[in-house]
Amino acid sequence: MDKYDIIIIGGGIVGLATAYQLSIKKKGLKIAVLEKEDQLALHQTGNNSGVIHSGLYYKPGSLKAKNCVGGYKMLLDFCDQNEIKYELCGKVVVATDEFQLSQLDVLRDRGAKNGLEGILKLNESELKEYEPHVSGIAGLYVPQTGIIDYKEVANKYAELFKKNGGEIHLNAKVENIILKGGERILNTNKGDFKTNVIVNCAGLYSDKVAKMTGQKMNVKIIPFRGEYYELKPEKHHLVKNLIYPVPDPNFPFLGVHFTRMINGGIEAGPNAVLAFEREGYSKTDINVAELLESLTWPGFIKVASKYWKTGFGEMYRSFSKSAFTKALQKLMPELKEEDLMPGGAGVRAQACDKNGGLIDDFLILESEGVVNVCNAPSPAATSSLSIGDVVSDKILDQF
Template sequence: MTMVSSGGSASVETRQYDVAIVGGGIIGLSTAMQLLERSPDLSVAVIEKEEQLAQHQTGHNSGVIHSGIYYRPGSWKSRFCVGGKDRLIAFCDENEIDYDPCGKVIVASHESELGRLDDLYDRGVANGVPDLEVVGPERLKEIEPHTFGIKALWAPHTGIVDYVRVANAYAGKFQSAGGDIFTGAAVIRSRQTGVGTALETERGAVQARHVINCGGLYADKLARMMGEETDVRIIPFRGEYYKLTASSEGLVKGLIYPVPDPRFPFLGVHYTRNIHGYVEAGPNAVLAWAREGYRKSNISLGETAGALTYPGFWKMTARHWKTGMREMHRSYSKSVFVNDLKKLIPEIRPEHLEPGGSGVRAQAVSSSGAILDDFHILRGQRALHVLNAPSPGATSSLAIGEYLTDMAVEDFRLVVR
């Protein structure tokens, strides 16, 4: 049996891989690349269910290079993001990948938000984010002339990039170092063998001594498939965007965000100038009725039943139902969406917006109903499972990949040189 990879073909019938990485998104590819950098003699394979790499969370990412403001000091998010951002920019420079350090303002439009804005400044400083500045209305108008606010936090080193291009650059380096990438190969079963794990895919079986699960929206299912016990379940949330019409794109120079609600892990509707030139407005955050539910019409009865029968879902809903109802209302009402956007740019009108894209966030929820806000990695039998890799996962991809490589070297007792 032969699997066609994204860069050629390779037979897996007669070869035992040292490590198989499930998931061809930006974190899986970063880890694969760094494993071979650390230990060139390893045999490593990446298994991706889609025909192309980086098709889900990476491919639906807004492209923001986060600077590390939001995250609790000492958390994995803060540690991965600040260092990961610098490494990402250096990687882009070395590989001629365009990015734009356009800067970002987090805007307080009401006095009730000023305390939270000050807290964000303190967090950013504690995390080592450089050149943060609290600005008043006049300076805000210089940065973003069409934005209203009584105070704002200016982060001049926040930027934008094409993360699909970054992920494919990781893949190219991985393959150049001798790694194999198998696409169109969804894992459907897993079984333990005397020497490792057999991952049965839609295109044949891959044998591996060890596995790193970077399965994103299906990471929890893959973990359970491999015999791991975890009380974490992925609940998919769809983020829906509008795009500013070409004639109104001049209303936004860089990135414009509201002060987020600390009770919820989403940042609120905002404006994002994309590396390809257009401006996105959004997203909201609504429950998706399928793990890959990028449209309202995408419904999986089995996956919906899996969410609705999970006790943690109902405990989460009991805590956040008011916010959830507001998000659903905004999803079906353009006027509500516009009113929320007006808080940042009062000039915005419905005719300035046209339908945009969407993404699905793989949000991990515990059986207690807690929304996991930080990275969560399970050390299993012969395997590592990345069960939660929220934003700033793409910004942090090199830092996370290095951390997973460290864990793999230790847990799998890999030989490095």
């Protein structure tokens, strides 16, 4: 049986950033990453829109705000040092109705409190200077926002972690965890692994792994699928950089938007619909047991009853290209249904508590010999090095 000082469960960007941070902070530790797939960064990391978030949206003082702002700087420094391509192209947040103007001011204030400089309030004509094809009555220009390929970043973390002596085991799915004195034994389909400390960065299955570690859970991961369209190449001129709506402050999703991608192309979306399995990337992916877990969770029942109109609209857009187009036309009226072609999809691991709260902040739970990262939605990729820094410090405190 292989024995390690630390085992990290999950080979996504947060798990790999934590592994990398540990490998440079404490030489000589024997550290392994266990990933159930045959490649790294396959799920949330490999299916996001590749946006470098600035910290505009997050409540000042929250873990999201602190880690996004700190992680942003760490990420750019890391990319500069390792010749990873990125672009700080900026974005506009567009108000299309009068009632959104006050929320625009809230966002500007949050951005300032989170240390963002150079945010510009735009009137209707100024908005057109940044994005000529957008329709809005006011907006914000945020210069710090950028684009990147997070899968490339994650693989570079992995490369450097291994160079520093770390091990990565692919096709190693954790099926059970046995707590035995000061040791923890992880039963996997690839054999047993023994360790002193477990770090759970299992993303869509983080709540299930946390339960295996003995953590009492008041939250469950509810999977939400986000589906994208792409603009046809002849319509790429409609979008210069990134165009976002003013988000609904009561709902932890940013709404359909336009994103220029680092490797070419323009994404439009996503919507946000309940996925019928935790890794359900298409409408036909259904895992009955996992779906029933979501539908019978008391918190989700409360969320569904509160946001049923919003949820119905998102589901309708999932099955209706014309409805999806109509949502995009709020930002860009000249866009036509035939300008869109099917794009990819991602699944977001959204923690939901028993009382119907969609957990908006990062959630990290600690117990002896265990650190569980139980909620790390966007901007976790932007924040990955900062989260890895925080989690690695928590781990090293246990030695």
